[in-house]
Amino acid sequence: MKAVFTLTSSESKRLLAKAVALLPEVQNAMQNGMIIIGGGTTNAFVLEELTGEKVDKVRYTAGVITRGRQCVTPEKERIAPVVLVKGEKSPMSWAEAVEKMEAGDVFIKGGNAIDNAGVVGVLLANPVGGTIGKALPIIVARGSHLIMPVGLEKMIPDVNLAANVSGIKTFDKAIGMRVGLMPVTYGLPLTEIEALEILADIDAYCISAGGVGGSEGSVVMVVEGEDQEVEKIMELVKGIKGEPPVGALKQKCSECGAQCSIMEK
Numbered sequence: 001m002k003a004v005f006t007l008t009s010s011e012s013k014r015l016l017a018k019a020v021a022l023l024p025e026v027q028n029a030m031q032n033g034m035i036i037i038g039g040g041t042t043n044a045f046v047l048e049e050l051t052g053e054k055v056d057k058v059r060y061t062a063g064v065i066t067r068g069r070q071c072v073t074p075e076k077e078r079i080a081p082v083v084l085v086k087g088e089k090s091p092m093s094w095a096e097a098v099e100k101m102e103a104g105d106v107f108i109k110g111g112n113a114i115d116n117a118g119v120v121g122v123l124l125a126n127p128v129g130g131t132i133g134k135a136l137p138i139i140v141a142r143g144s145h146l147i148m149p150v151g152l153e154k155m156i157p158d159v160n161l162a163a164n165v166s167g168i169k170t171f172d173k174a175i176g177m178r179v180g181l182m183p184v185t186y187g188l189p190l191t192e193i194e195a196l197e198i199l200a201d202i203d204a205y206c207i208s209a210g211g212v213g214g215s216e217g218s219v220v221m222v223v224e225g226e227d228q229e230v231e232k233i234m235e236l237v238k239g240i241k242g243e244p245p246v247g248a249l250k251q252k253c254s255e256c257g258a259q260c261s262i263m264e265k
Helices: 009-022 024-032 041-051 094-098 130-142 159-164 192-199 227-240
Strands: 002-007 034-037 063-066 069-072 082-085 106-108 120-124 145-149 180-184 188-190 202-209 219-225
Touching: 002 009, 002 227, 009 024, 009 041, 009 145, 009 188, 009 192, 009 227, 024 034, 024 106, 024 145, 034 041, 034 094, 041 082, 041 145, 094 130, 120 130, 120 159, 130 145, 130 180, 159 180, 188 192, 192 202, 192 219, 192 227, 202 227, 219 227
Parallel strands: 034 106, 106 145, 145 188
Antiparallel strands: 002 219, 034 082, 063 069, 120 180, 202 219
């Protein structure tokens, strides 16, 4: 059997979150170890899937692309990244927790770009590298799990090339935050393709992207496999259709605390 369907950006985030929650390394860490769920709207969906609690997704961020610019969530508005120890929320900050990571522990970090080689790009507004800059060396050194759910709406031609033309200090003018881009080759990148293949024994393909009228950022997916497996996916997709879009914080640019300009001359 073969089927085709469209996922909006928020529906893709829900799909990715459901797949992340099913990964064996995540299931093991929920029982026996620690999971750090970094900031980001996709990760907010992951947090909901792992805890069953509703999350204010737009506030579960630090850097965010909103209103047509690179921006940051005001510190007073942010929800701090959550640390789970054996499935229970811990009072530790993510920065404290990452210092304690073991090989079986999991760090979940979203991305801002991914290319066809599976290289993930993370935008950096912090001049010393932010979350990924602190966490990645520790994760790699200890052999911990890094899981990076990134929707196909963020597909770009070449992450390494993009990194080489980025850099906070390299820009003369900007609309929004000046940023760098860190390529990440370690860990497990997860798009809608991998998510669908985790959720059922099927082959998945992306055949189109984009849309209008609230379907901006959408992807058109094809799945094929045994009848019961395709039916399983179709029932799951029906269950996530209508996922509300992630909104935007209601602040003016001057209130976000970022060193940015909407129209710099």
